[in-house]
Amino acid sequence: MGIRFTSASSSRLGGRSTAGKGCLTVFFLVFLVMGAVFTLLILADAARVAEVWFWPEAECTVLSGSVEETGDDENPYTVAVVFEYQIDGRAYRGTNLTRSSSASSSYDTVRRAVDAYPPGTRTTCRVDPENPGEAVLECRLPWIALAGFLPLIFVAVGAGGIYGVWRSGGRAENGDVESISQRAKNGRGKKIELGIGLVFAAVGGGLTILLLVVPLVRLAQASTWVETPATVVGSVLRSWSTDDGTSYQADVLYEYSAGGRAWTSNRRDFFPFSSGDADGAEAVLARYPAGSMTVCFVDPADPTRSVLDRRLHAAYLIGLFPLIFLVVGAALATHALKRPSTTVPAAGSPTRPTDTPDAPGSLAPQVGPVGKLIGTILIAAFWNGIVSVFLWQIVLSFRRDDPEWFLCLFMTPFVLVGLGLVGGVVYYLLALANPRPQLTISPSSPRLGSRLRVEWAFTGKADRISRLEIVLEGHEKATYRRGTDTQTDREAFASFVVTDSPASWGVARGAGEVEIPADTMHSFASDHNAVVWAIHVHGDIPRWPDVNETFEIEVRPPAPERVPA
Template identity: 40%
Template structure:
C-alpha cells in the first residue's frame, strides 16, 4: 500500500470517527431539546385558545425533595364552564416539572388562592384542555443549553462532510485536469498534522460540551445560595469541575491567539530512506521577528497499543532524534535549507493495528509572552534501498 493511499484511508477513518462523534452530539442535544420544544409548540398553539373565566379550587406550592436538595412546583386546580358544561383542569403552565425558587412560586399561589376568580385559556377543539399561564416562562430558557449541543453537532457534520473550502474560480474549474496534478511550486510541500484552526475548533467543542453540562449544576447551586438554601458540600464538590471548565476557556483563548502565529512552510526534496540524506527547505510566513528561537527536529517514534484488562493503552517512545536546525537570529529564521544523514540501522515507517513506527518533523518557535509555534509533519521513511551505503 502506498503512503498516499494510506493517508487517504486514514482521512476516511477520521471522517467516520468525527461523523459518529458529531452525530451522537447532535442526537443527544435533540433528545434533551424535545423536553423543551413541545411546551413551546403548545405555547404557540395556545395563542388561539379562548379566554374563559375560571374559579380556583385548590392551590399550593409542592416540594420535591431528593439527595440533591429540594425543588418546587405550582399545583393548582380550577373549574370553568364551556357551553354550560363544567370542566376541571390542573395545568398551570405548559412547562412541566419542578425547579428551585420557592418565593416566586409562593407568590403565584398567593395570587391564585382558593375561591379566586381569574381567567384560563381553553382549547376550542378540546374544551377539556386548558391552561392559566400560556405565555413564555423563564424555565424555557434551559432549552437553550441542549440547543448548543445541536448546533455544535450540526456544525461539525457540515464541516466534516459538506464544507469544501473556498470555491474555485471559473478558470480553475475549466482547468481541472491541469490543477489535479501538483504544481512544481507545491511539489514536496509537507502538510501539518493539525492546523491552528482545527485545534481551536476542537478546543471550542470540548469547552462547550464541558461547560454546558457543568453550568446546569452551577446555575441551580447559585440559585440555592441566593434563596438561602446553599449546599456547602455540593459547592465544594463542584469546584474542581468549574476550574477545569475555566481552564478549557483559557485554552480556547490560547488557541485563538495561536491563529496569528508565524506559519512555517516545509518542503522535502525526494523521498527519504534509511542510510541516505534528507533535505528540508523551510520558509516562515508572518512576522518571524517575534520568535527568539526556531528549531526543526526529525524524530522517529514507536507507538505500541495493548490491552490492560478492559482498558486499551498506547505507549509512545522516541527511538531516533536528529536536530536539523536550531536558530536564534531572526534574520536567519525567515527561510533556509538543511541536510542530515539518516542512520541506516534505524527503523523505517511501519504501521499495524497494535504497533507503529512513525517519522515526523517537529517545528518549534519560541515567542515570549505568546503561544509558541508548534507544528508536526508526518513523513514516510522508506527502508534502506538496495546498494545504498550507510
Template identity: 30%
Template sequence: MPRGIRVYGKKRGNRRTGSRAIGSAGEALFFAVFLLLGCVGLAVILVTLVLPEWRANHEFVRHTCTVLDRRVAKDTDGEGASLYRPEIQIEYEIGGQTYRIWTYDISKAYSSGRSGKQAIVNRFEVGREYACWYDPADPNTAVLVRGYTWWVWLLLIVPISFVLIGGGGCIHAALHWGKSAERSAAITRRASQLDLFDRDGRNRDEYPNIPAATDMTNSPGTTLAFRLPIGTSPAWALFAVLIACLFWNGIVSVFVVIAVNSHLEGDPEWFLTIFIIPFVLVGIGLIVYFIRQLLVTTGIGPTLLEISDHPLHPDEEYELFVSQSGRLTINSLEVLLMCREKASYRQGTDTRTETRDVYRQQVFLREGFEVYRGMPFEVQCDVGVPAEAMHSFKSDHNEINWKLVVKGDVQGWPDYERSFPVIVYPKAEG
C-alpha cells in the same frame, strides 16, 4: 515445571497478572448477566407492550359501542408524583352478549400531565356511538383508538443493547474459553483478516503493526509530492481548551458568587473563600492558556509541510518543503524529526499513558527573519531517517510514532509547535 490453574497469576515486572481461568470465568459471567437482563427485559416489553399493540392493530375486529361515562384515572409513581390516563366507559354487544368496560387504548399506560388526558376525555360525548375494536379471542377487551406509540419502540433500544453487548461478550468469551493466549491471538488475527471494511488490509498483511500511510498520501502537494496532514488541528485544540475552560470556570464561578455574596452581606464564609482560591487560580490559568492558544491559532498563519515521498524508509533522504504564513517577526523557526514511544497501561480504574522521546534531529533552523502578509516564508531542505532507526509501530497499548515538528519563536507572540505525523517503514533489504 507443569502448571495447573491458578487463582492468582504471577507477578510480572511491577505488575501482577491475573489468573486466565478466573478472568475468563468472570468475563463470561459478567456478559451472561448482561444477556439475561436483556432477554428478560426484551421479553417483558414484547409481551406487555409490543405484542398487544400489534394485535390491536392487526387482529382486533371493528365494532360500534356506546359511551356511558368518562373520566381521567389517577395513579402515583414510586416517588409520589401523580400520573394520569384517559378512561371511557363503553358498552357493546357481541353474539347477543353485552359488554361494559372502561377503556381507551391498549397500552393502558399512565403518564404525567392531566390536561392532555382531560382533552382526550372531552372528545367523547356520553350517549353517543363511536367505533371501537374488540379482541375476538377475548371480547371483554376493546379499544377506542389504535396505532403505535413511539416510546414503546424507543424502549426496545435498552434491552436490545443489553442483548447485543451481553451476546457479543458471551460469544467472545466462548471463543476464547480455555484457550491459550497464543490460540486466542491466532483467532483474533484470523477474525481481523475478515474485516470487510478494512481499508488498510493489504498494508497490514505486508507490514503488520505498521500504521497505513493512506491518510498521509491522499493530499498532493503543490511543490513536492505529498502535503502532510497536521497531527492535531489548531482549531480543534483551541475548541477543546475552550470547553475545558468554560466547564471548569462555570462550576467554580457558582462557588465564587456564594463566597462574594457572603462577604457583601457581612457574613463572610471564610472556609469557602480560602478553599476555592486554588480552584480559581486554576481557572485563571486555563483562561490565560486559552488566550495564548487563541493568539497562536489566529495570529500565526498556517504551517504547511510537503514531502517528496511517503512513507519514509531508513537510510534514505527526502526533500521537505516548509511554508509559514502570517505577518511575523520570527526569532527562530526550527523543524525537527522526532520519534516518540508511547505506552498505555491500566492502573486501578485509570488508564495512564506515558511517552518518551527516543530520537530528535534538527532538520532545519533559521533565525531572525520577517514573514510578510501574502508572502509566506518558504524553504526546501532535506530530511533523512537514520539507517538503524526503528519503524513506526502500533499495537493496542504500545506505539512508536515518528513525526516532523515545526517549532516557532515569534517576537511578540507565544512560542508555537505544530506536529506532522509521518510513517517510517523498515529498511528496504538489498
C-alpha cells in the same frame, strides 16, 4: 539483542484458569439474566398492548368523556370515558380508552383524546373475546417494545462475555503453545469502532432533534401566536421520586377563550424537562397564583394550541448536550473509516500514503490552530457544563443561607480544571493570530538512509518569532487499556534538528536537510501500536502563545535493491 529462533512453547503459555473462567462466567451471567428478565418484562407489556389488534370489533356508543385527575403527580391527568356496547344481546359498559395507561402530564394531550369522543358518538371498540366485559376504544402500536433494546445490550454483553471466556479457538491448555495468530482481528476492531460511532451519532442526533430542534422550532412558531387573556385555574407543585432524587414540576392550569369556545391547558413553555429544583418550580407558581389573570399565546390556526411563556431562556441550552454525542460519534465513525486495516498491511504500513512518494510534497499540520481551538472549546464546554450543574446547587445553597461547604470543597479542583480549560480556549484563540508555517519536503516520503530536505515559509508576521526550531522526530506510540480508560504513551527514539535559529538569522523562510539513518525503523501503524515520524515546528513569541505545529510524514524502508540479500 542476539538472534532469535525459538520454538515458543515456553512463552505465552496457558489461558485463564478454570476458577478465573468460573468467576468471569458468573459475572457475565448476571448481565445476561438481568438483561433477559427486563427484556421479557418489556416484551410482555408490549404483547399485552399489541394483543388488542386481534380482538373482534363491536359497535359502541360514547356516553361521556372528561379529563380527570389521577392523584399521581408525575402523570396527573387521564381520560375518563364511558361507552356502551353489546355482545350476544347483552349490554356492557367500557371505561378504557386504550389497554395501556392514558395518563399524561400534559392536559392538552388528554383533552385532545377526550375531544375525539364527544358524548353520543357511535364508533367501534375492541372487545376481549375471553372476557366480554373488557373493551377498549383505541388500538395502540406497542412502541414500548423499542425500550427492549436497552436491556438487550446487557444480554449481548453477557452472552458475548461468556462466549469470549469459553471459546476454545487457539487457546492453550495443559502447557501447550497458545496460538497468537488466532488472535488476528481481521478488521473486527474497525467494525466495532464504526458501530459504536454510528450508535453514538444516531442517539446524539435523535436527542438533538428532540431536545433542541423541536423546542426551538416550536418557539419560532409561537412567535406569531396571538396574545390572549387567560385565567389561572390551578397552580400546583407536582413532585415525584426518580432514580436521581425528586423531580419537581410547576403545574399551572389556565383557561382562555379562542375560536368561540373556552379551552383549558397546562402548557407553560416548550422546555422538555421537569426540574429537579423545588425553588425554581415554586418561583413559577408564585408568578402564576391560582385565580390570577395573565396572558397566553394562542395559535390562530388551531386554538387548541397555546403556551404561557414563549421566551427563549437559558434552560433550553441543555439541548446542546446531545450535540457532543453527535460530534463524538461522527468522529469515531470517520476515524474507523479512515483507519488502515491490520489484516494484510501494505509494505511498511504507510501512515501517510502518497501517490508520488519520491517527488516534493507540501505538508498539512496534524491539527491546525482552528482545530485546536474547536477541540479545546468542546472539551471546556463539556467539562464546565457538567461542573456547572453542581455549581448551581452550590449557588442555590448559598441563596437558601444553608451553604453546602463539603460540596464546595469537593468541587474546587474540578472548577480549577474548568478554569484551566477556559484559559486554554483563550490561549488557542490568541494563537489564531500567530504566523503559520507552510512546509514542503523532498522527497514527500523519504526512505531510511536517505536525505530529507525541508523548506519552510511563514504566512503572517514571522518577525514576531524570536527563535525558530524545526526538528524531525521519530517516536513509538502505544495505545492500551487501563481499567475503563484508553491511554496512549509516546516515547521518542530519534530527534534530528533541521534548524535552530535566532530571529536575527531571519526565520520567515528557509530550508534545511537531515539524514535519516539506515539502521532505524520506518513508519509503521497498526490498530494500537505505531512508529510515527513527524516534523515539529516551534517558534518562540515573547509574551504570546508560541507557534507549535506538528506535521506527520511517512518514512519508507530502503528501496528493495538497497537491502542486503
